[in-house]
Amino acid sequence: MNMIGEEMQPGLSKGAIRIEDVVKIYDPDGAAVMAVDHCSIDIPAGEICMIVGPSGCGKTTLLNAIAGFHGVTSGHIYLDNELLCSPEKPQAEPGSDRIVVFQNGALFPWKTNIDNIAFGPLMAGKLGKKEIYEKARSMMADAGLSGTENSYPGEVSSGLRRRVEIVRALMNDPKVLLFDEPYRALDSLTKSVMHEALLDIYYKNKVTIFFITHDLEEAIFLGHRLIIMTSRPCKPKKIVDVDIPHPRDYSVLTSPRFREIMNEAKGVVNEEAKKAFDAGEREG
Amino acid sequence: MKKPRKRSMLANERDNGMNIRKFRDGLFSKSTLRGISAIIIFGIIWELGARSEELFGYRWPFLGLVPAPSAVFVSWGGLIGDPSYWQSWYMSFLRVFAGFMAAVVIGIPLGLFMAVNKTFYGMAFPSFEVLRPIPPLAWVPASIIFWPTQELSIAFVTFLGAFYTIVINVLGGARSINKQFLQAAQSMGASQWDIFKRIILPATLPSIVVGAAVGMGITWEVVVAAEMISGGGSSGGGAGGGLGFFIWSSYVGGSYEQIIVGMISIGIAGYMSSELLRQTGGLLTPWLKTR
Amino acid sequence: MSQADVTGLGLTMFRISSWLKSPKPYLMVTGFMLLLATWYFTVEVWKLPRFQDMPGITEVFSEWFSKDPYYGLSIYTPEYYKHILISLRRIAYAFCLATVLGVPLGLFLGWSKTIRDFIFPLFEVFRPIPVLAWVPLAIIMFSGSETPVIFLTFLASFFATTLNTMLGVESIDESYSRAAYCLGASRWQTFKHVVVPGAMPYIFTGLQISIGVAWFSLVAGEMVSGQYGLGYLINTAYMMIEYPKIIIGMITLGVIGYSTSALVRLAGDYMMQWRVRELALGDN
Numbered sequence: 019m020n021m022i023g024e025e026m027q028p029g030l031s032k033g034a035i036r037i038e039d040v041v042k043i044y045d046p047d048g049a050a051v052m053a054v055d056h057c058s059i060d061i062p063a064g065e066i067c068m069i070v071g072p073s074g075c076g077k078t079t080l081l082n083a084i085a086g087f088h089g090v091t092s093g094h095i096y097l098d099n100e101l102l103c104s105p106e107k108p109q110a111e112p113g114s115d116r117i118v119v120f121q122n123g124a125l126f127p128w129k130t131n132i133d134n135i136a137f138g139p140l141m142a143g144k145l146g147k148k149e150i151y152e153k154a155r156s157m158m159a160d161a162g163l164s165g166t167e168n169s170y171p172g173e174v175s176s177g178l179r180r181r182v183e184i185v186r187a188l189m190n191d192p193k194v195l196l197f198d199e200p201y202r203a204l205d206s207l208t209k210s211v212m213h214e215a216l217l218d219i220y221y222k223n224k225v226t227i228f229f230i231t232h233d234l235e236e237a238i239f240l241g242h243r244l245i246i247m248t249s250r251p252c253k254p255k256k257i258v259d260v261d262i263p264h265p266r267d268y269s270v271l272t273s274p275r276f277r278e279i280m281n282e283a284k285g286v287v288n289e290e291a292k293k294a295f296d297a298g299e300r301e302g
Numbered sequence: 303m304k305k306p307r308k309r310s311m312l313a314n315e316r317d318n319g320m321n322i323r324k325f326r327d328g329l330f331s332k333s334t335l336r337g338i339s340a341i342i343i344f345g346i347i348w349e350l351g352a353r354s355e356e357l358f359g360y361r362w363p364f365l366g367l368v369p370a371p372s373a374v375f376v377s378w379g380g381l382i383g384d385p386s387y388w389q390s391w392y393m394s395f396l397r398v399f400a401g402f403m404a405a406v407v408i409g410i411p412l413g414l415f416m417a418v419n420k421t422f423y424g425m426a427f428p429s430f431e432v433l434r435p436i437p438p439l440a441w442v443p444a445s446i447i448f449w450p451t452q453e454l455s456i457a458f459v460t461f462l463g464a465f466y467t468i469v470i471n472v473l474g475g476a477r478s479i480n481k482q483f484l485q486a487a488q489s490m491g492a493s494q495w496d497i498f499k500r501i502i503l504p505a506t507l508p509s510i511v512v513g514a515a516v517g518m519g520i521t522w523e524v525v526v527a528a529e530m531i532s533g534g535g536s537s538g539g540g541a542g543g544g545l546g547f548f549i550w551s552s553y554v555g556g557s558y559e560q561i562i563v564g565m566i567s568i569g570i571a572g573y574m575s576s577e578l579l580r581q582t583g584g585l586l587t588p589w590l591k592t593r
Numbered sequence: 594m595s596q597a598d599v600t601g602l603g604l605t606m607f608r609i610s611s612w613l614k615s616p617k618p619y620l621m622v623t624g625f626m627l628l629l630a631t632w633y634f635t636v637e638v639w640k641l642p643r644f645q646d647m648p649g650i651t652e653v654f655s656e657w658f659s660k661d662p663y664y665g666l667s668i669y670t671p672e673y674y675k676h677i678l679i680s681l682r683r684i685a686y687a688f689c690l691a692t693v694l695g696v697p698l699g700l701f702l703g704w705s706k707t708i709r710d711f712i713f714p715l716f717e718v719f720r721p722i723p724v725l726a727w728v729p730l731a732i733i734m735f736s737g738s739e740t741p742v743i744f745l746t747f748l749a750s751f752f753a754t755t756l757n758t759m760l761g762v763e764s765i766d767e768s769y770s771r772a773a774y775c776l777g778a779s780r781w782q783t784f785k786h787v788v789v790p791g792a793m794p795y796i797f798t799g800l801q802i803s804i805g806v807a808w809f810s811l812v813a814g815e816m817v818s819g820q821y822g823l824g825y826l827i828n829t830a831y832m833m834i835e836y837p838k839i840i841i842g843m844i845t846l847g848v849i850g851y852s853t854s855a856l857v858r859l860a861g862d863y864m865m866q867w868r869v870r871e872l873a874l875g876d877n
Contacts, residue, residue: 129867436846439809447836527723
């Protein structure tokens with residue numbers, strides 16, 4: 019785990035997440051369903067941590083607890099040693115230190131791209147409107163989004179929309195970005211472009227990234243570390259360190275080390291996917 | 303037994319941790335109580351308002367002019383045994399049914415035909431759209447002139463009310479059918495008639511049900527108005543009563559409690575017909591139940 | 594972004610020319626001709642039973658456009674415009690009042706469960722009562738002949754607007770409000786920036802329905818009670834056996850009713866630029 023420390027900028031110490039023995043039980047129609055089972059994960063500041071598991075295994079539950087959309091049944095979640103949520107403190111307040119990039123995208127379709135990006139700081143009201151828009155414009159330029167400032171999200175491609183959404187999150191200087199399978203709906207070509215763009219943004223703004231996916235290639239390409247989850251109930255099954263040095267580009271995908279890691283992870287993931295599939299078969 | 307479980311798993315993932323059962327239990331008890339208390343409070347205000355003159359010596363605006371709910375119920379009690387009150391129910395139901403059925407029988411085939419035949423659509427739809435903005439009730443006088451009996455003229459206006467909605471819904475439903483359904487059927491060797499019967503008709507059914515439900519609401523509106531206009535406008539007994547006429551004659555006769563009785567009766571009758579329609583629609587489209 | 598270049602005049606011209614090349618306009622004209630011909634032949638040429646009592650097309654139009662109308666109503670008589678203006682004024686009062694009260698109420702009903710719990714059951718109790726059954730009660734409650742008619746029209750609009758606005762709030766994807774909270778928006782800011790614009794499409798659908806039912810009940814109200822107005826015109830024309838005036842009234846109602854709902858749609862387009870632009874792209 020410490021090996022990634024070398025690559026990180028010194029002094030960066032914000033955004034460490036500690037998930038301690040978290041359990042989450044749903045109780046729909048009296049049939050208690052355990053979504054997360056005694057799950058402990060430690061994510062150091064500035065790490066890209068990829069949470070890998072089959073669809074519907076309860077990864078999103080974990081993300082929602084960190085984001086503050088709901089509480090946990092037992093266990094604790096800390097951000098930089100500050101308690102986010104526990105059974106006694108059922109729900110963390112959602113706040114701009116942990117920003118979610120949603121599965122289907124949640125750019126406000128009724129605001130132009132730049133208005134979307136300026137939204138967070140405008141709500142906080144700490145900076146003047148002019149400063150905020152200047153910052154937004156320069157951040158958009160950095161992310162290669164110049165020229166789309168006054169378009170509505172519905173007018174640009176879905177790949178571009180995702181980039182706008184990430185820039186919107188970064189505008190608030192968050193400690194953590196929480197990605198909930200954001201590239202799920204993209205085709206694989208767009209996806210790989212998006213991955214490089216994301217890494218590019220990450221190298222410029224080091225934040226902790228908690229990234230949920232079921233795409234192993236995506237996970238290895240982006241992550242410092244993969245945490246492979248069991249299917250329902252969800253808990254870490256295997257942790258795989260990706261010791262391919264950053265910065266990475268697409269050539270990594272064909273490197274032998276990439277293949278090795280892929281092989282190492284593939285078996286475990288497949289086994290869980292099969293389990294989830296069989297469970298789905300039985301239930302459906 | 304198998305399916306619901308899977309659905310609940312999906313549902314709880316969507317709701318993200320909302321404890322659904324407790325949530326629903328709470329919703330039931332608490333919000334039902336709230337709803338009931340709101341209605342009771344409304345009833346008390348109404349009663350106080352209606353009796354404000356005798357109670358406070360000052361007549362509240364608007365409500366002070368309305369009969370009190372207690373008086374309404376007393377008057378209703380007296381009407382329950384009155385066959386002419388039930389005759390009004392019967393007449394209105396009959397008219398709603400006649401107009402509505404006519405609209406269904408003519409509207410559904412017309413809508414479907416417009417959907418499948420482009421030439422007919424091109425010719426008929428613009429004319430249809432030109433006539434549609436004319437409110438059905440504006441047809442009342444013309445309808446009275448045209449049709450030999452008043453009963454038929456009421457039926458015609460009632461028909462118009464439901465007709466437009468049903469046609470528009472059927473047309474919209476049939477035109478929005480997923481093209482791949484048709485292609486799949488064709489590739490499996492279905493004939494034109496098969497496609498119509500097995501794909502277009504069932505795929506349009508949900509829209510038909512929606513159109514019919516909306517149409518039913520409009521039908522009641524129109525029947526009430528037509529009964530009032532024809533009863534109130536022309537001499538004497540109108541076309542044999544109906545709840546709309548019941549309200550109007552209560553107004554003319556000065557028995558204001560009965561107006562409210564009539565309003566509530568129409569509300570109940572309208573609600574019953576839409577509920578009946580919704581149940582029938584549910585039976586006709588069992589595959590929508592899961593959603 | 595090349596699509597953006599194909600808007601404006603060139604696009605309009607292209608659309609018109611391709612429309613003219615399609616069979617659509619010719620079929621449409623044929624349809625209209627058939628409709629008018631049926632009216633002309635059945636009433637004035639063949640004089641079919643029942644049809645011959647109806648006012649004929651030539652009779653109606655010669656009255657309508659006559660400088661010296663036989664029944665005293667044509668586009669040259671001030672009385673015609675007085676009817677129109679009075680109806681329009683009633684619609685304006687009722688529609689504006691219904692919008693000003695219905696939209697905020699609907700927003701709060703959708704937004705706050707507590708408010709919905711208290712108010713919505715009352716709504717459900719009143720809703721099945723046809724608006725027109727209120728006529729006598731409206732006459733009793735409100736003095737004069739003007740207020741009852743406006744009240745009825747208002748009532749119809751109010752229900753449509755409120756319910757659709759409420760549905761609109763309920764239709765908003767939860768991830769939008771979650772995103773707003775993540776970006777640090779308060780509850781009130783989320784209401785203003787997410788709930789209101791998010792419900793906008795439904796609000797305008799509601800307003801379209803609202804203006805339609807407003808005309809519907811206005812006509813009924815004017816026919817039963819009231820002085821002047823197009824419904825009144827139609828009803829008195831019937832009683833005075835001035836039948837062509839009935840048809841003039843009906844057509845005028847159709848034209849004006851259509852224009853008002855077109856106005857509402859235009860206002861909606863103006864306020865929802867993002868939707869207009871999205872739809873324009875989808876068209877190309």
